[in-house]
Amino acid sequence: DAGVIQSPRHEVTEMGQEVTLRCKPISGHNSLFWYRQTMMRGLELLIYFNNNVPIDDSGMPEDRFSAKMPNASFSTLKIQPSEPRDSAVYFCASSPKETQYFGPGTRLLVL
Amino acid sequence: KQEVTQIPAALSVPEGENLVLNCSFTDSAIYNLQWFRQDPGKGLTSLLLIQSSQREQTSGRLNASLDKSSGRSTLYIAASQPGDSATYLCAVRRGSSNTGKLIFGQGTTLQVKP
Numbered sequence: 001d002a003g004v005i006q007s008p009r010h011e012v013t014e015m016g017q018e019v020t021l022r023c024k025p026i027s028g029h030n031s032l033f034w035y036r037q038t039m040m041r042g043l044e045l046l047i048y049f050n051n052n053v054p055i056d057d058s059g060m061p062e063d064r065f066s067a068k069m070p071n072a073s074f075s076t077l078k079i080q081p082s083e084p085r086d087s088a089v090y091f092c093a094s095s096p097k098e099t100q101y102f103g104p105g106t107r108l109l110v111l
Numbered sequence: 112k113q114e115v116t117q118i119p120a121a122l123s124v125p126e127g128e129n130l131v132l133n134c135s136f137t138d139s140a141i142y143n144l145q146w147f148r149q150d151p152g153k154g155l156t157s158l159l160l161i162q163s164s165q166r167e168q169t170s171g172r173l174n175a176s177l178d179k180s181s182g183r184s185t186l187y188i189a190a191s192q193p194g195d196s197a198t199y200l201c202a203v204r205r206g207s208s209n210t211g212k213l214i215f216g217q218g219t220t221l222q223v224k225p
Contacts, residue, residue, distance in 0.1 A: 004154070043155075043200065043215040058214060091154055098143065098204075100152030100213070 004103035006092050011108045021106045025094030028079060034077050035091040036065055038066040043091075049075065072100055082110045113138045113205055118218035119209035124191055125224050130184040132219045139179050142204040142211050146175050146186050149198045149218070158199075159186070163172045 005024040012020055025032045033048040047057040048071045057067070064083070069075040079086055087110050093100040114137045124130050143162045147155040159168045159175040161184070167176040174187040184201055200218040205211040
């Protein structure tokens, strides 16, 4: 299995632009998680899905952030409009039960 | 509110030394606790998962213990190797089921010198 796949691996954009991060979970995993990691705040859960349904989005910082999971093999995290304080590494993880398997992350820099 | 603290933030040891990483959490009502490893520029890899009813878990040179009542967990690494150099994070799962959120500590960055 290729593991959790995230794209792009790096993204540099200007403030105000829309950013879309993509994730392909491991086949057969029924839970998917989006995390954000920064030096100041560490690793924070943004949202997670179970069987493609959003279960807990309390970590989504504000309305500029949205996430979708249209099917079991794909999810997106969108930031519109982006701001410099959104610069971070965004991880996607999937899980069959309790252990979570992380992707390599997308390093986002908003100028 | 659950808070997870890891001390020390960084640790440097010579190869071959046994070492202990510490994790503490403020709310003992957890479902389980996990230890992860993160290499620079990479995602997290799960090392050990301890259910709230368990006291410890072992995998190779790694042993994780859990004392839920005191809100503490330790990760013991025996005979450390340079390849063990990484950041180690602990995370507790809130609530009473496996659907609760994971709350992460800030991590301990370990350097093992050859």
